[in-house]
Amino acid sequence: MLLFTKSVRIKFSVSTAAVVVLMGSPVAADWQYTRWGDSPEEVLSAADGAAKPNDDRGRDPLPNRALLTAQYEAFGFRFNAYFVFDPADQLVYVDLEPQKPDECNAIRLAVTSAGH
Numbered sequence: 001m002l003l004f005t006k007s008v009r010i011k012f013s014v015s016t017a018a019v020v021v022l023m024g025s026p027v028a029a030d031w032q033y034t035r036w037g038d039s040p041e042e043v044l045s046a047a048d049g050a051a052k053p054n055d056d057r058g059r060d061p062l063p064n065r066a067l068l069t070a071q072y073e074a075f076g077f078r079f080n081a082y083f084v085f086d087p088a089d090q091l092v093y094v095d096l097e098p099q100k101p102d103e104c105n106a107i108r109l110a111v112t113s114a115g116h
Helices: 040-047 101-114
Strands: 010-013 018-021 051-053 065-074 077-085 091-098
Touching: 040 051, 040 065, 040 077, 040 091, 065 091, 077 101, 091 101
Parallel strands: 010 091
Antiparallel strands: 010 018, 051 065, 065 077, 077 091
16 A cells, blocks of 8 residues: 655555545645654653553554554544654654544545545
8 A cells, every 4th residue: 555655644444445545734744743753752742641652563564663652533533543653763654543444434535525
């Protein structure tokens, strides 16, 4: 699956399909309380308690690592956010996974409708 480097990357993980959307403008904008290139410590500090270490190494898109996680809400839907860092420990993207994968179609419709 092709995603955007140094941009907000959102991957809706479902066993049979994945929907990829880009939220925010401009493409290279920072995300929420983070800045691209932040270290894990900087993200934790900026998150003010919202982010915590992610111990699930199965979330790692090698060679990058999803070192932190937080809850996120957008368009009325709840997500698990994974902060992905490159081998130099710089934030390169944020991966959002819906907490209720069966809502993926509704999420896609909400995101595409918001752009109109």
